[in-house]
């Protein structure tokens with residue numbers, strides 16, 4: 349696709365190919381559950397890598413068909429340590445990690461084949477591209493995600509955990525995913541500054557040769573969930589040369605605009621946002637509490653404002669669906685056609 353892997357302009361180049369704005373997919377776990385998967389398990393969505401990989405492929409495909417330009421693999425809660433606790437060997441665990449990316453690549457191939465045979469033979473937008481540009485991002489969830497108790501929404505890890513233990517925790521998984529065929533690594537739902545620092549050091553120490561984005565979650569609109577400052581977290585991402593995008597995910601939509609403005613202060617890297625529906629997660633029951641959820645139309649009404657504030661990649665996280673992504677895609681493609689103005 350002519351994108352240079354080691355380049356700091358990787359995501360900017362991709363955005364140009366997409367016409368200025370790119371669509372990220374929606375909640376993967378949400379859709380797996382809607383199709384009947386039981387994710388009440390320490391591996392959460394990664395359980396499907398073992399039990400129903402075909403379902404993962406189907407959900408990726410649904411998101412591509414809904415308009416996604418970036419699909420995120422099912423490796424969010426897939427860790428070698430989590431697999432080992434289930435009696436899955438290191439080798440098998442590494443195979444499952446790679447498999448998560450292969451499944452997403454298979455979905456992209458199926459999508460491209462179908463599109464090639466279909467009625468549209470030009471992507472339009474004067475780009476001359478014959479097909480919609482699609483990237484596969486390998487998800488890396490936090491240490492808190494591995495704990496499987498919703499700790500990624502507190503970011504409080506206790507005194508025993510420091511930057512070094514976090515680097516050791518993530519090291520092998522990051523190495524495996526970096527060599528899995530993914531286009532980039534999506535560090536998602538990052539809850540604190542220490543983990544962002546660990547990711548940045550790891551990317552450098554391991555000389556990871558695919559780009560990454562750092563995405564944080566917040567529950568107050570100023571700080572990441574642990575209480576660490578959003579601005580400080582975004583600054584860590586900005587200083588890491590392999591990081592090509594910075595953003596916010598799995599955060600209630602109402603906080604997102606203000607957070608974009610904070611991130612904007614400290615980076616000129618592309619900003620990505622893929623909020624959740626605004627509901628709250630009960631980590632014990634592994635259920636979402638339908639408190640202050642935002643209906644799909646309302647979610648979409650925010651999209652223009654996020655773009656005006658500086659976001660150029662928009663999608664959805666937990667509790668968003670292909671319908672949400674279809675609606676986001678409509679807004680973004682009309683913005684692309686208007687040349688990003690208004």
Ligand SMILES: C[S+](C)CC[C@H](N)C(=O)O
Nearest residue numbers: 392493496497498629634
């Ligand atoms: C982003 S949360 C909804 C993921 C699931 C959580 N780590 C759990 O295992 O309960």
Ligand SMILES: N[C@@H](CCS)C(=O)O
Nearest residue numbers: 375376377393424598
């Ligand atoms: N990408 C993850 C959620 C991160 S909070 C998933 O949807 O499975």
Ligand SMILES: [Zn+2]
Nearest residue numbers: 598624665666
């Ligand atoms: Zn989420």
